[in-house]
Amino acid sequence: MISPGLTDALGRWLDGLAAMGGAAENTRTAYRADVLSWLAFLQGHLDEGGGTNMIAAVGLSDMRAWMAHERGRGLGARSLARALSSVKGFTRYLAEREGFDPTAILSTRAPKFQKKLPRPLDPDAARAMIDTVELQSDEAWIASRDMAVVTLLYGCGLRISEALRLTGADHPLPDALLIHGKGGKERQVPVLDAARAAVSAYFALCPYDLPADGPLFRGAKGGALNPRLVAKVMERARLQLGLPSTATPHAMRHSFATHLLEAGGDLRAIQELLGHASLSTTQAYTAVDTARLLEVYSKAHPRA
Structure with a gap:
């Protein structure tokens, strides 16, 4: 179970995005789902409680394991890149307030994908x-x-x-x-x-x-x-x-x-x-x- 502290922090981060006008409601809903899915994976993968210490303990290999898990359940490269962006945004916010080193998470590279070009009509x-x-x-x-x-x-x-x-x-x-x-x-x-x-x-x-x-x-x-x-x-x-x-x-x-x-x-x-x-x-x-x-x-x- 995700700790109340992390749940509250996630809510504050999303509220902050809304207050700054940086994300619409649908976007914030997607960010929330991305981060909660990541936290749920970490809890089982690291076999730890769902608090801030769990995130501080995440290494690059853990991030790679999460990405492999997401691809294994059918998530496309584009969606995974968006999920990683959500995770990085929340981690950056949390690290500034809790004082841990987020380098392993923030340095994780997003999967490459072919950007879809617009398909206009003549x-x-x-x-x-x-x-x-x-x-x-x-x-x-x-x-x-x-x-x-x-x-x-x-x-x-x-x-x-x-x-x-x-x-x-x-x-x-x-x-x-x-x-x-x-x-x-x-x-x-x-x-x-x-x-x-x-x-x-x-x-x-x-x-x-x-x-x-x-x-x-x-x-x-x-x-x-x-x-x-x-x-x-x-x-x-x-x-x-x-x-x-x-x-x-x-x-x-x-x-x-x-x-x-x-x-x-x-x-x-x-x-x-x-x-x-x-x-x-x-x-x-x-x-x-x-x-x-x-x-x-x-x-x-x-x-x-």
Whole structure:
């Protein structure tokens, strides 16, 4: 059993992350699960009580044994790297307060994994997706709603959670939306006329009151729209269009960024529009752009 002291310390660490705006609720839930799983393994592996002394006694071989155990139960390299990051964050916090040497844990190397590159749609497919999504419902207001949401994903580069966080106060859409993204990070996103028109059309057709303090996008029964419904309507549309399974709501955001880059957009500006904390995250789109150019080259070049 994990000691009350460690349990309390874990709670304080997570509360601190929330207070600093560095991790959303879902992220903190994942961190908590990662650390508790690690502590449970250590307790059996080291055959010690679940207190601070147990963590202070951890060596590099113990960390390797934990990683091997996690891989053995089917955890992928990407997930294991995230779990190790959670463990290191908590250990760093605890060591500063308890005064032990965390070097063995902090020096543990994360497993290497192939970063998945974004899979954008080409411009014609993105436009076709928006048009086809509108055809998936016989109810005019729902069809208009789905088109408005997907237009925001592609036209403004919003995450689905960001689009569904808009309220009645955001209508009519301004020239620039103030978006609260991951970790409480704020950014200004320019609004295209097409996105403004799509949202206005939905607003006019929606049978429910849309007060300033309530969600802008509603489900069939009037509650907040569930993001899974957006994913499902896009799935039906992509099947009709013959698009790959990667044509998801998040792919519309990827498409927004990739098409801006292809049009000569500045990488730093695109970083700001997407709300990426690190430029390295945005730089993944340069790899996509290069990969696409190489594909075109290999098909079209006379010597290819």
